Amino acid sequence: MAGNFKMMAKTLYGFEPILAKELRNLGASNVEEGVRNVSFEGDTGFMYKANLCLRTALRVFRPIKTFRVFNEKDLYRHIYELDWPGIFDVEKTFAIDSVTSTKVFDNSMFVSLKAKDAIVDKFREIVRERPNVKTQDPDIRINIHIYNNTCTVSLDSSGNSLHQRGYRILTNIAPINEVLAAGLLLKTGWDGQSNFFDPMCGSGTFLIEAAMIACNIPANINRESYAFMHWKDYDADLYSKIVDASLKKVREFNYKIIGYDKAPSAVRKAQENVDHANLSDYITVERKDFFRVDKPLEGKLHMLFNPPYGERLPIDMEIFYGKIGDTFKQIYPGTDAWLITSNLEALKHIGLKTSKKIKTFNGKLESRLVKYEIYEGSKKVKFSEEN
Structure with missing residues (x-):
C-alpha cells in the first residue's frame, strides 16, 4: 500500500462540505463530496492522520478492488483472487459489512456470506488454516458495496465508528453522537x-x-485502537510520528x-x-x-x-x-x-x-x-x- 491511493470517509447527512474542508486542511488531494461520504487520496500516513484527526468522519475506507458482478460466481471469484493472507494474519478475527443496491442479489446478508466463503477458502489454500468470523468488535472489518453491477471491496481502516472517541465513559438518557x-x-x-x-x-x-x-x-487522541493496527503492513513507528506531529499543532x-x-x-x-x-x-x-x-x-x-x-x-x-x-x-x-x-x-x-x-x-x-x-x-x- 505504498504511495498515494484512493480512500473514502463516511459522514452524516449535511456534513459533507465540513468533512471535505477538514480533509483539505489536513492535506488530502482530489477531495470530492458524495452523499454522506467524501472521497480523497493520500498515503498510508495520511490514512492514519485521517482516523486520528477528522472530527466529522464516521469511518475511513481503503478500497482495494472494484469489479463488475453479474452473479454469485463473479462475486466469489473476484474476492477469492485477492491476497487476503497478505493483508491480515489468520489469527485475526474479521467481519464483513455489505451494502447492496442491485437486482443481482436479493439481500446483503447473502453477499456477506459468499464473501466470507471466498476469504476463508483463500486462507485455507495458502496457509492451511482459516480465520474466524466475529460480528462484534472484530480485528478486521471488510466493506462490500454493490451498486447495480459494480462491486467495490474496501478495508475499513477505522474499525469501530470514529464517533467512539474514547473519552466518554458515562452517558445520560439521550446522549448526542x-x-x-x-x-x-x-x-x-x-x-x-x-x-x-x-x-x-x-x-x-x-x-x-x-x-x-x-x-x-x-x-481521536483518546482512542486506543483502529482496525488498521491489525493489518500486516501496519507501521507503528509511522503512526507514532503522526500522533507526535498532530500534538505539536495543539x-x-x-x-x-x-x-x-x-x-x-x-x-x-x-x-x-x-x-x-x-x-x-x-x-x-x-x-x-x-x-x-x-x-x-x-x-x-x-x-x-x-x-x-x-x-x-x-x-x-x-x-x-x-x-x-x-x-x-x-x-x-x-x-x-x-x-x-x-x-x-x-x-x-x-x-x-x-x-x-x-x-x-x-x-x-x-x-x-x-x-x-x-x-x-x-x-x-x-x-x-x-x-
Whole structure:
C-alpha cells in the first residue's frame, strides 16, 4: 500500500462540505463530496492522520478492488483472487459489512456470506488454516458495496465508528453522537475565539468537542485502537510520528467553556468525562438551572445546546420552549444562541425569529439547528430567516 491511493470517509447527512474542508486542511488531494461520504487520496500516513484527526468522519475506507458482478460466481471469484493472507494474519478475527443496491442479489446478508466463503477458502489454500468470523468488535472489518453491477471491496481502516472517541465513559438518557456534536459546532462557526456555553450539557459532549476544536486537539487522541493496527503492513513507528506531529499543532485557548445542568447525575457524568478527556483546565461544569441564573460570563458568548425534544424526556413543550425564549431575551444579550431540536412545533413557542435554520438529523430524527442572534444592549433579535 505504498504511495498515494484512493480512500473514502463516511459522514452524516449535511456534513459533507465540513468533512471535505477538514480533509483539505489536513492535506488530502482530489477531495470530492458524495452523499454522506467524501472521497480523497493520500498515503498510508495520511490514512492514519485521517482516523486520528477528522472530527466529522464516521469511518475511513481503503478500497482495494472494484469489479463488475453479474452473479454469485463473479462475486466469489473476484474476492477469492485477492491476497487476503497478505493483508491480515489468520489469527485475526474479521467481519464483513455489505451494502447492496442491485437486482443481482436479493439481500446483503447473502453477499456477506459468499464473501466470507471466498476469504476463508483463500486462507485455507495458502496457509492451511482459516480465520474466524466475529460480528462484534472484530480485528478486521471488510466493506462490500454493490451498486447495480459494480462491486467495490474496501478495508475499513477505522474499525469501530470514529464517533467512539474514547473519552466518554458515562452517558445520560439521550446522549448526542460525538461526530454529530463536532459537526454542529463547526456548522455554528465555533472557532475558539470567544467564550462557549452549553446550558443543558448532559454528559458534556458539546463541551468536550468545543474544547478540542478550540485547542486543535486531534479528535481521536483518546482512542486506543483502529482496525488498521491489525493489518500486516501496519507501521507503528509511522503512526507514532503522526500522533507526535498532530500534538505539536495543539494551541492554547484563552477563553472559558462552561456547562450547566440541573440534574446532579448529569453534572457528575459530565465532570468525569471532562476529566477522562484531560480537559478540566478548560471546562467548568456546574449544577445550575438555566432558567434561574444570570448569564455566566460578560461579553460575547457562543451558545449551543440540545434541549429535550419530548421523545424520551417528557416535558410540557409549550412552557419549556417558551421559557427558553424568555431567558434568551432577558438574560443573554451579546449571544449567538444555537440549539438543535427535532420538535419543530416546539420551536414556535420560543417566540423569536431565527437568523439561521439548518436541516440535520439526530440519529433517525429529522431535526433543525437554529440560531438566535441576541444583541448587546438590546433585547431585539435579528429578523431574517434562512431555511
